[in-house]
Amino acid sequence: MEPAGPAASAGRTRPVRIVDVAALAGVAPGTASKALSGSGQLRAETRERVRRAADQLGFVPDGVGRALSSGRSFTVGLLTTDSIGRFTLPVVLGVEDALGAGDVAVLLCDTRDDPLRERHHLRSLASRRVDGIVVTGRRTDPRTPVSADVPVVYAFQPSRREEDTSVVVDERGGAVAALAHLLALGRTRVAHITGSSRHAAARSRAEAVVDAAASAGRPLVVDPLHGAWSEEWGRRAVDLLVRQVPDVDAVSCGSDQIARGVVDRLRELGRTVPDDVAVTGFDDWDVMALASRPPLTTVGLQMHEVGRTAARLLLEAVDGRPQPGTVVLPTHLVVRGSTVA
Amino acid sequence: MEPAGPAASAGRTRPVRIVDVAALAGVAPGTASKALSGSGQLRAETRERVRRAADQLGFVPDGVGRALSSGRSFTVGLLTTDSIGRFTLPVVLGVEDALGAGDVAVLLCDTRDDPLRERHHLRSLASRRVDGIVVTGRRTDPRTPVSADVPVVYAFQPSRREEDTSVVVDERGGAVAALAHLLALGRTRVAHITGSSRHAAARSRAEAVVDAAASAGRPLVVDPLHGAWSEEWGRRAVDLLVRQVPDVDAVSCGSDQIARGVVDRLRELGRTVPDDVAVTGFDDWDVMALASRPPLTTVGLQMHEVGRTAARLLLEAVDGRPQPGTVVLPTHLVVRGSTVA
DNA sequence: GTGAAAGCGCTAACAT
DNA sequence: ATGTTAGCGCTTTCAC
Numbered sequence: 023m024e025p026a027g028p029a030a031s032a033g034r035t036r037p038v039r040i041v042d043v044a045a046l047a048g049v050a051p052g053t054a055s056k057a058l059s060g061s062g063q064l065r066a067e068t069r070e071r072v073r074r075a076a077d078q079l080g081f082v083p084d085g086v087g088r089a090l091s092s093g094r095s096f097t098v099g100l101l102t103t104d105s106i107g108r109f110t111l112p113v114v115l116g117v118e119d120a121l122g123a124g125d126v127a128v129l130l131c132d133t134r135d136d137p138l139r140e141r142h143h144l145r146s147l148a149s150r151r152v153d154g155i156v157v158t159g160r161r162t163d164p165r166t167p168v169s170a171d172v173p174v175v176y177a178f179q180p181s182r183r184e185e186d187t188s189v190v191v192d193e194r195g196g197a198v199a200a201l202a203h204l205l206a207l208g209r210t211r212v213a214h215i216t217g218s219s220r221h222a223a224a225r226s227r228a229e230a231v232v233d234a235a236a237s238a239g240r241p242l243v244v245d246p247l248h249g250a251w252s253e254e255w256g257r258r259a260v261d262l263l264v265r266q267v268p269d270v271d272a273v274s275c276g277s278d279q280i281a282r283g284v285v286d287r288l289r290e291l292g293r294t295v296p297d298d299v300a301v302t303g304f305d306d307w308d309v310m311a312l313a314s315r316p317p318l319t320t321v322g323l324q325m326h327e328v329g330r331t332a333a334r335l336l337l338e339a340v341d342g343r344p345q346p347g348t349v350v351l352p353t354h355l356v357v358r359g360s361t362v363a
Numbered sequence: 364m365e366p367a368g369p370a371a372s373a374g375r376t377r378p379v380r381i382v383d384v385a386a387l388a389g390v391a392p393g394t395a396s397k398a399l400s401g402s403g404q405l406r407a408e409t410r411e412r413v414r415r416a417a418d419q420l421g422f423v424p425d426g427v428g429r430a431l432s433s434g435r436s437f438t439v440g441l442l443t444t445d446s447i448g449r450f451t452l453p454v455v456l457g458v459e460d461a462l463g464a465g466d467v468a469v470l471l472c473d474t475r476d477d478p479l480r481e482r483h484h485l486r487s488l489a490s491r492r493v494d495g496i497v498v499t500g501r502r503t504d505p506r507t508p509v510s511a512d513v514p515v516v517y518a519f520q521p522s523r524r525e526e527d528t529s530v531v532v533d534e535r536g537g538a539v540a541a542l543a544h545l546l547a548l549g550r551t552r553v554a555h556i557t558g559s560s561r562h563a564a565a566r567s568r569a570e571a572v573v574d575a576a577a578s579a580g581r582p583l584v585v586d587p588l589h590g591a592w593s594e595e596w597g598r599r600a601v602d603l604l605v606r607q608v609p610d611v612d613a614v615s616c617g618s619d620q621i622a623r624g625v626v627d628r629l630r631e632l633g634r635t636v637p638d639d640v641a642v643t644g645f646d647d648w649d650v651m652a653l654a655s656r657p658p659l660t661t662v663g664l665q666m667h668e669v670g671r672t673a674a675r676l677l678l679e680a681v682d683g684r685p686q687p688g689t690v691v692l693p694t695h696l697v698v699r700g701s702t703v704a
Numbered sequence: 705g706t707g708a709a710a711g712c713g714c715t716a717a718c719a720t
Numbered sequence: 721a722t723g724t725t726a727g728c729g730c731t732t733t734c735a736c
Contacts, residue, residue: 041714052722052724053721055716068721085491086712089714091727092715092716092728106455111447122472127487129471130455130469132460150468313594409705434731
């Protein structure tokens, strides 16, 4: 098993080990280890000499050996409960970003909502001695906690157990901000169109809008319209809405997809957006928000930041400073043509 | 460092090692190892006894120890050259799918098109002693090969070096199939609207359409219109097109986004799709293809299969059976309402 | 067919 | 401040 693969390119030389570095630098392996890891008490000159030797030989420490002796693998697991999609993707990237910058690597595990697969992956992660696990999922409904022997942080989809560490987005705050924006524009007859009430996201956003509208003295003109998370539903909901409330002048939507359908249908019915009706979306999904005519005012979720924060909290926990509880990250209202001309 | 973390849940017991299993089964550690890995010559009865002991203790072999002694980490790297997106995502999932099913884990590395980051990640992968690397990227332009000491397979975006192993999609074939479909429908005045000619994908698809149209005796009514990969360009291109060729009766598009813009604008101009003008997309991106009115006939790319195939080829190479050269995967024409009523 | 022993490459505790 | 020693958990010769 010496020089095997033909696909190699540059230096297919027997890998350099720390003993080689130590020998070249004229020190003991243990000393070389300390010098390179920055631990222990070494003369600066020695440290430098070892470092140069390592550079010269192109030494890349063997993470496997290190993991075995140190008990830390410098690797974390990233468990996505449903297939990575539009929502989880930025979370994944945020995690990778925050971790990869150090030298912690990320093991990707996709469970596809299958408990069997989840167990399999947790086993696999355990056997690889990961230092911690980030769990993420597309829905916001709290999930059953995973059982692991290492710290776990939940990103976007929180754990049902409150003392676990979760990082979520302030959906209610975002929904309220969008509504406040509409009211500040002088709109008085606002409706809310959103997705299935079986999703916590739809429920909490709708509740927040209803409450905020009521306490502003401008209750919604109709109860929230629940349907699918699709453009098609957005279009259909508009038909229902204008029949009931012909003079509606603002629509707050539960997603950008719905909002795009709403905008399209309003235009087809001869209503001008935003002059006749102002519309807000939710998610700030560029593909929808920017392609819409006019582009959508919407609530940005900063999913990337959710991932980064989760990664940071995980590293803290791995270092023995767990932070139980849920961190709620603020959203960000992005104002575009669907509310102001 | 015994029972440390507070975040754990179920069995925070000192991990079971193979010596424990061996002791319970009444054999030597080496024998237990053989029994569990299925190697060596053992009496079936012994093998079974060890297996039961392992089950009973809930033994999960330590991958780190195993990697160190066996030289194989049962882990591969997944290097995405540009941020994982709509195209690379299914590839990533395909890779994870094909690998995770066995017990090979996937280390996720996102380089964001930054050569420095790429080097950093390659180093990280090398230090973790991955058994191989899958490289993927959103563009189809061949890329500079990566240099690694382990087998590498390129997925979707091929390597510039032909003897490397690459898995790509038959874009030309897909483009030709879409055109053939339009011609079979009896359309005679076909145009092609696509993305920037700086993308290999736009160029090769356009060339294929031009050639196939010409050799079918139905040359395109205008040269391919190159622009952006956006709905907006699709809409604008329609305006240009109908001015030049008022009686155009089919449009082949380089992407679903463009196709959706084309369909929308045609409808706004009073042309019926597909009766007056038939339109084909490319990618089969559900968000666009299904939300379009009518839904798009389009070329499915089977990116998931690209990932799976790449993973399989990588495992072969890791096992000492490299398969140099490029594998071209077929596309799949999905017929919907934008070409047939 | 099974046991004993020697490492894989590194770090950490202890000696010096 | 540096060298020495003893493992981390597993696999893999090589004896028996």
